[in-house]
Amino acid sequence: SYELTQPPSVSVSPGQIASITCSGDKLGDKYACWYQQRPGQSPILVIYQDNKRPSGIPERFSGSNSGNTATLTISGTQTVDEADYYCQAWDSSTAWVFGGGTKLTVL
Amino acid sequence: EVQLVESGGGLVQPGGSLRLSCAASGFRFSIYDMHWLRQPTGKRLEWVSVVDTDGDTSYADSVKGRFTISRENAWNSLYLQMNSLRAEDTAVYYCARGPRRSDPGVGSFDIWGQGTMVTVSS
Numbered sequence: 001s002y003e004l005t006q007p008p009s010v011s012v013s014p015g016q017i018a019s020i021t022c023s024g025d026k027l028g029d030k031y032a033c034w035y036q037q038r039p040g041q042s043p044i045l046v047i048y049q050d051n052k053r054p055s056g057i058p059e060r061f062s063g064s065n066s067g068n069t070a071t072l073t074i075s076g077t078q079t080v081d082e083a084d085y086y087c088q089a090w091d092s093s094t095a096w097v098f099g100g101g102t103k104l105t106v107l
Numbered sequence: 108e109v110q111l112v113e114s115g116g117g118l119v120q121p122g123g124s125l126r127l128s129c130a131a132s133g134f135r136f137s138i139y140d141m142h143w144l145r146q147p148t149g150k151r152l153e154w155v156s157v158v159d160t161d162g163d164t165s166y167a168d169s170v171k172g173r174f175t176i177s178r179e180n181a182w183n184s185l186y187l188q189m190n191s192l193r194a195e196d197t198a199v200y201y202c203a204r205g206p207r208r209s210d211p212g213v214g215s216f217d218i219w220g221q222g223t224m225v226t227v228s229s
Contacts, residue, residue, distance in 0.1 A: 048215040096154040
């Protein structure tokens with residue numbers, strides 16, 4: 001089965017750059033998506049097809065995907081960005097699969 | 108406003124059944140593949156099932172043979188019939204507009220409902 005691995009937590013100071021990684025076998029050969037989930041709320045799509053932003057998502061959110069790692073980057077991180085972030089991809093063995101999530105703390 | 112609203116969750120005993128519903132509004136429901144996903148408390152998201160625009164379906168191995176997804180385009184509604192429920196099915200269940208079943212690696216889950224809680228316990 002296919003697995004995606006994320007660090008459990010990432011901390012960043014306001015205004016700094018936050019990077020959240022997602023690792024999977026040959027993940028760069030697939031499309032990666034990223035979702036933001038605030039406590040008690042539904043997930044929100046923030047990046048699709050590796051590096052595209054849906055309408056309404058701030059420009060400070062960006063993504064990349066190469067080799068075995070996809071990365072979500074938040075530039076000029078704000079306190080409102082504090083949330084859990086999940087990566088997601090599709091594999092023929094597991095269908096749509098999500099990473100374990102990364103808790104982003106802005107302090 | 109594009110919106111998905113789930114209902115039907117609740118407390119059910121192991122071995123019991125439950126039917127979830129999802130009402131869609133603000134977009135042309137009939138032309139999108141629709142999904143159910145779930146999230147146990149404090150755990151990762153898990154894809155459960157998809158129904159495409161032709162009514163063809165796919166399921167995660169963990170629910171295959173127990174859950175049935177369906178849709179009624181005339182009512183802009185999505186359903187999940189859950190039978191033989193187990194404790195490990197306890198989770199918040201989300202309906203979502205998502206990737207095409209015929210081209211699964213390209214799309215993403217771009218619209219989510221607020222979720223409905225399903226608890227399987229005696």
